[in-house]
Amino acid sequence: MSPPIEFELRRRTLLASVAAVAAGSGMAGRGQAQDRAATPPGASTGTVRFTVNGEARELTLDNRTTLLDALREHLRLTGTKKGCDHGQCGACTCTVNGERINSCLSLAVAHEGDEIETIEGIGTPDAPDPMQAAFLAHDGFQCGYCTPGQIQSGRAMLEEIRAGVPSHVTGDLTATIAVTDAEIRERMSGNICRCGAYANILAAITEVAEEQA
Amino acid sequence: MRSFSYEKATDPAAAAARAAEVEGAKFVAGGTNLLDLMKLEIETPVHLIDVNGLGLDRIGETEEGGLRIGTLVSNTALMADARVRRDYPVLTRAIAAGASGQLRNKATTGGNLLQRTRCPYFYDTAQPCNKRVPGSGCSALAEGGFSRQLGIIGTSDSCIATHPSDMAVAMRVLDATVETVTPAGMTRRIPLGEFHLLPGDTPERETALMPGELITAVTLPAPVGGVQRYHKARDRASYAFALVSVALIRQPDGSGRVALGGVAPRPWRSAEADAELPDGAHAVMARLLDGARPTEENAFKITLAERTLAAMLAEE
Numbered sequence: 001m002s003p004p005i006e007f008e009l010r011r012r013t014l015l016a017s018v019a020a021v022a023a024g025s026g027m028a029g030r031g032q033a034q035d036r037a038a039t040p041p042g043a044s045t046g047t048v049r050f051t052v053n054g055e056a057r058e059l060t061l062d063n064r065t066t067l068l069d070a071l072r073e074h075l076r077l078t079g080t081k082k083g084c085d086h087g088q089c090g091a092c093t094c095t096v097n098g099e100r101i102n103s104c105l106s107l108a109v110a111h112e113g114d115e116i117e118t119i120e121g122i123g124t125p126d127a128p129d130p131m132q133a134a135f136l137a138h139d140g141f142q143c144g145y146c147t148p149g150q151i152q153s154g155r156a157m158l159e160e161i162r163a164g165v166p167s168h169v170t171g172d173l174t175a176t177i178a179v180t181d182a183e184i185r186e187r188m189s190g191n192i193c194r195c196g197a198y199a200n201i202l203a204a205i206t207e208v209a210e211e212q213a
Numbered sequence: 214m215r216s217f218s219y220e221k222a223t224d225p226a227a228a229a230a231r232a233a234e235v236e237g238a239k240f241v242a243g244g245t246n247l248l249d250l251m252k253l254e255i256e257t258p259v260h261l262i263d264v265n266g267l268g269l270d271r272i273g274e275t276e277e278g279g280l281r282i283g284t285l286v287s288n289t290a291l292m293a294d295a296r297v298r299r300d301y302p303v304l305t306r307a308i309a310a311g312a313s314g315q316l317r318n319k320a321t322t323g324g325n326l327l328q329r330t331r332c333p334y335f336y337d338t339a340q341p342c343n344k345r346v347p348g349s350g351c352s353a354l355a356e357g358g359f360s361r362q363l364g365i366i367g368t369s370d371s372c373i374a375t376h377p378s379d380m381a382v383a384m385r386v387l388d389a390t391v392e393t394v395t396p397a398g399m400t401r402r403i404p405l406g407e408f409h410l411l412p413g414d415t416p417e418r419e420t421a422l423m424p425g426e427l428i429t430a431v432t433l434p435a436p437v438g439g440v441q442r443y444h445k446a447r448d449r450a451s452y453a454f455a456l457v458s459v460a461l462i463r464q465p466d467g468s469g470r471v472a473l474g475g476v477a478p479r480p481w482r483s484a485e486a487d488a489e490l491p492d493g494a495h496a497v498m499a500r501l502l503d504g505a506r507p508t509e510e511n512a513f514k515i516t517l518a519e520r521t522l523a524a525m526l527a528e529e
Contacts, residue, residue, distance in 0.1 A: 038260075039259060041218055042260065043218055044217065044218060064216065064251075085252065099318045105245045107241070110244070110263055165292070174298055174299060189450075190312075
């Protein structure tokens with residue numbers, strides 16, 4: 001795993017040497033101008049402070065670092081997975097201030113002051129979160145790669161139902177939302193499982209929903 | 214992803230002025246579409262102005278009895294708002310039909326309007342695309358191009374991409390207005406029907422915004438009542454873009470409004486087609502899709518649009 005900061009240094013060194021060659025031949029800046037019209041007016045790194053699983057963290061990062069990469073590569077919290085890295089698969093799902101998001105599509109430097117929770121923060125093998133226990137009881141996975149995202153998404157999704165957030169399959173928009181199979185399936189559509197453990201994931205989430213009812 | 218510098222804006226007018234002043238700057242809010250495109254180097258901003266701290270994340274009521282939706286209101290917060298669910302259900306239905314739960318939590322109102330097309334050739338940097346690289350050609354219209362998902366009306370010989378938003382289709386049928394602040398600090402109001410540009414010879418120009426201009430809110434007129442529906446026809450039951458979507462508001466006397474998604478570079482609606490609603494789906498679509506120029510692969514969208522509306526009318 002190469003930390004992004006090292007890559008940045010290499011690239012800057014490369015650009016500097018290209019610029020030096022271009023200046024020597026009387027073509028200063030032209031090579032870069034073909035790609036982009038302007039140069040950044042500020043620093044390419046930033047410092048951000050947030051809490052992860054209740055612990056205060058401060059990181060100085062390349063601005064390009066996603067929240068996902070900050071968690072995995074800089075804080076070594078590798079429970080949150082990188083699948084597609086484009087917001088399509090849901091493997092990177094974690095919660096920010098209690099809401100589930102795709103951490104691959106969010107810049108780490110934009111999370112100043114936020115409370116981030118990852119799969120590492122919700123339970124342990126000895127004291128699992130009810131959703132973790134239900135996934136185990138119902139075989140809600142095969143390879144397990146999508147599982148942290150499924151669990152984080154499932155927990156937050158039940159909170160969304162409790163908060164009255166409707167979905168595409170909700171019938172009456174002004175009535176209390178019932179936790180049905182159709183509701184769970186629709187609300188979990190942002191989490192892909194290539195092993196196809198959907199039936200058991202549904203059973204696990206349903207059990208937790210019933211326990212909490 | 215290309216390197217960029219980053220700042221947090223604290224005032225809307227100052228943010229707009231800053232964006233106009235820094236060449237290659239872009240605003241970022243939810244970032245769900247922008248980050249995706251930056252990773253592919255389709256978007257290559259040199260500077261990002263984070264507008265999340267501008268306090269534009271509230272839904273208020275207007276003097277006219279409508280709603281003023283701050284540009285930073287998330288898709289989830291907007292669709293779940295009790296006033297929206299009660300008075301503008303077509304908007305809740307449309308937002309709920311788009312993206313995933315995770316994306317809706319992060320995606321914002323203004324960002325949803327500004328999202329780029331999902332045309333596969335816009336995303337494939339190995340292929341020509343006039344929208345991505347002006348003058349390079351349209352791969353969808355070239356020999357062997359795939360166009361099943363793409364536009365049938367309002368398109369041009371340069372580009373047949375569609376605007377992918379569901380939310381915008383509902384806002385169009387609700388006669389929404391986009392409010393902005395210009396780099397000079399002036400407020401501007403742009404009817405949503407004029408917000409997205411048709412491609413013509415310049416498909417890279419997508420909105421009526423001037424450089425640096427920042428969306429601050431979307432306003433909805435007072436509720437119009439009626440039965441409000443949104444139906445989205447797509448290849449999967451969830452988390453897929455529309456082949457065709459229909460937003461419908463129908464009054465007890467049979468009059469009403471219709472807007473289409475998935476068929477054009479902007480939500481597609483006309484007053485002439487609305488006037489045909491009492492005469493049924495065929496009459497509406499004959500007028501609304503008059504002048505359509507589908508490809509062989511996407512001509513089915515004309516039939517699908519009519520049948521979707523017919524099914525919605527039959528539900529009542």
